[in-house]
Amino acid sequence: MPMFDRWRKTKLQKRKMKKIKKERSMLQKQVFVGIFLLITIGLLGTGVWYGTRVDSLQITHVEVIGGYTIPHSVVEEKVRQRLIGSYFKLVPHTFRATYPKGAILENIYSLPRVKNVRIEVMDTQKIVVAFDEYHPVALWCADYDATECLFLDDTGYAFSQAPLLTGSAFARYIDQDHSPEAKQQGFSQEFITYAQNFSELLAEELDLYVTHVEKVGELDVLYTVSGGGVLKVSQRMDPEQSFKNLRSILGSEDFIHLQNGAFQYVDLRFGDKIFLNEKEESAVVATSSDISVE
Numbered sequence: 487m488p489m490f491d492r493w494r495k496t497k498l499q500k501r502k503m504k505k506i507k508k509e510r511s512m513l514q515k516q517v518f519v520g521i522f523l524l525i526t527i528g529l530l531g532t533g534v535w536y537g538t539r540v541d542s543l544q545i546t547h548v549e550v551i552g553g554y555t556i557p558h559s560v561v562e563e564k565v566r567q568r569l570i571g572s573y574f575k576l577v578p579h580t581f582r583a584t585y586p587k588g589a590i591l592e593n594i595y596s597l598p599r600v601k602n603v604r605i606e607v608m609d610t611q612k613i614v615v616a617f618d619e620y621h622p623v624a625l626w627c628a629d630y631d632a633t634e635c636l637f638l639d640d641t642g643y644a645f646s647q648a649p650l651l652t653g654s655a656f657a658r659y660i661d662q663d664h665s666p667e668a669k670q671q672g673f674s675q676e677f678i679t680y681a682q683n684f685s686e687l688l689a690e691e692l693d694l695y696v697t698h699v700e701k702v703g704e705l706d707v708l709y710t711v712s713g714g715g716v717l718k719v720s721q722r723m724d725p726e727q728s729f730k731n732l733r734s735i736l737g738s739e740d741f742i743h744l745q746n747g748a749f750q751y752v753d754l755r756f757g758d759k760i761f762l763n764e765k766e767e768s769a770v771v772a773t774s775s776d777i778s779v780e
Contacts, residue, residue, distance in 0.1 A: 538581040545569060545580045547612040553619045556597060564593045565615060582607055590615075598646035599637075620645040623682065626672040627658045628665055630698060630710075636666045640682075642673035654712060657685060660700040673701065677721075681707065684725035688717075691733060706755065713748050720755040728754045735760055 548565045550558035568590045572578045579586050587605055594603050594617065602618040625635040626644050635651075636644040638659060647668060648656075659673060659681070666672065681699045688694040688711065698710040709717040719728050731754055735741050744752075744764065753761035 535576055538577045538584075542611070543582050544578070545582055545585055545607065545611055545613050547610075549612055549614045550617075551614065552617045553600075556599060556617075556619060560597065561594060561600075561615060561617065564597065565590050565613065568593050582611070585613070601645070622648070622656065623678070624699075625651070625656045625658045626666045627660055629660060629662075630658075632658075636668055636672070638672055638678070640678060641675040642671055642678045644668055644670050644672040654695060654697045657681075657696045658698045660698060662700070662702075677701065680721060680725055681709075684709065684719065684729060687725065687729040688732075691729070692736060715744070715749040716751040718751060718753040718755055723754075723757070731758055731760055735762065 548562045550561045550565075553561070568586050569579045573584065577584055585607065590605060591603055594600055594615065599620045599622075600617055601620055604616045606614045606616075608614060620637070620639045620643070622637040622645075623640045624638045625648055626638050627635040633650055635648045635658060637646050637648045638644055644666060645668070661673065664672070681696075684707075685696040685699070688696060688709070695712040696709050697712055698708075700708040700710075702708060705721045707719045707721060709719065711717065717732065719725075732752060735752070736744055741762070744762075748764075750763040751761075752763075
């Protein structure tokens with residue numbers, strides 16, 4: 487073999503051996519780094535596992551305050567359901583620093599009638615939950631014959647499904663332009679206040695009890711009373727003024743027999759000019775200031 491070829495072959499072999507040594511060295515470093523990382527992660531995980539299970543750092547007690555119809559035991563159970571388990575099978579949900587506050591709130595809010603939930607973790611091992619309840623003042627129904635309705639609070643918010651109720655414990659509110667939908671604003675607070683004020687005047691002064699309140703368009707409201715009659719009112723007028731006009735008519739000798747709601751309708755939308763239709767009789771017109779029949 488010529489001298490040049492042997493020299494070239496030797497040089498190539500040296501170069502190859504040098505490359506193999508370099509690759510082996512890099513592999514050894516990678517293995518070492520990998521083992522080091524595994525040990526570090528293992529030690530860190532072990533530390534976290536034991537550190538987050540220290541008894542003094544665990545939530546062990548739940549205190550519930552507030553509400554008036556929802557049992558505190560039900561709310562406490564909702565809290566404890568979200569304290570079971572752990573994050574990535576490493577950090578328990580009971581660890582005070584990382585307890586699942588959002589999940590607990592969501593679980594409590596799944597209860598009908600619950601609102602304004604507040605959660606605070608005390609310096610001890612106790613979590614305190616305070617909550618308020620929606621107070622139903624009326625029902626939101628699709629129409630007059632509906633049996634499935636939603637509860638409304640005094641702001642007009644539909645907070646939950648109502649049970650099948652009979653009687654007139656709650657007036658039924660209807661808006662033909664909007665179908666009942668839970669967790670939605672069914673009526674404005676101003677409308678609820680307006681309707682409630684007028685209904686209370688009818689009950690307290692005339693013994694007329696409202697069973698249905700129907701919103702018609704932007705301004706008109708129809709009140710069906712227990713006697714079967716309908717009162718047509720415009721929101722352009724204060725409820726007190728509309729009531730004053732109604733009382734002046736029903737208090738007259740000509741119409742005193744209608745005080746129990748035995749009329750087809752009384753239209754109060756045009757100030758002191760009142761349109762009245764008795765059952766099975768023709769329409770009449772009267773004014774609150776000078777009562778007359780045409």
